[in-house]
Amino acid sequence: MSIKDLYSSGFVARNQGHFAAIVRVALSDGVVTEEEEQFLKRLASKLSIDAVAYNEILETPTNYPINPPTTYNRRLERLFDLVRIVYVDLDIKEKQIAMLERIGVGLGFAPANVEFIIKKALQLVGEGVSDVDTFSDEIKNMNR
Numbered sequence: 001m002s003i004k005d006l007y008s009s010g011f012v013a014r015n016q017g018h019f020a021a022i023v024r025v026a027l028s029d030g031v032v033t034e035e036e037e038q039f040l041k042r043l044a045s046k047l048s049i050d051a052v053a054y055n056e057i058l059e060t061p062t063n064y065p066i067n068p069p070t071t072y073n074r075r076l077e078r079l080f081d082l083v084r085i086v087y088v089d090l091d092i093k094e095k096q097i098a099m100l101e102r103i104g105v106g107l108g109f110a111p112a113n114v115e116f117i118i119k120k121a122l123q124l125v126g127e128g129v130s131d132v133d134t135f136s137d138e139i140k141n142m143n144r
Contacts, residue, residue: 013067015047018078020057020064021103022085027061028099039085066106075107076136083121092122116142 026036044054057064069075086096104114120142129135
């Protein structure tokens, strides 16, 4: 196996893990709405997830591990994607918030801070923050 193959398989596994985490959040209320499905399809395309993998992940998202990003900025990017899928639902339930918090810890956020980070993330997306750079800046500076 070449280095290129190793890099490619690692890249694919990371993207599939990230996508599976988002699917878990989408499924946390028991239903994937049409709007959530559209978001998932766009995200799958962005993450280079083919139709076969897409369907497998939708069927059994827990078979794909969360691969925590190595940088804080990447964690924030993934959190932004996760919070947007929850916000698509508009009727945010405690179960979805709890799922976000568990996945937030899995992404590498400190357990002591994850509740505050998720609350702020939901607030920002609810206020219409639609780009990851503004979202990241606001989360990084939320204690000011």
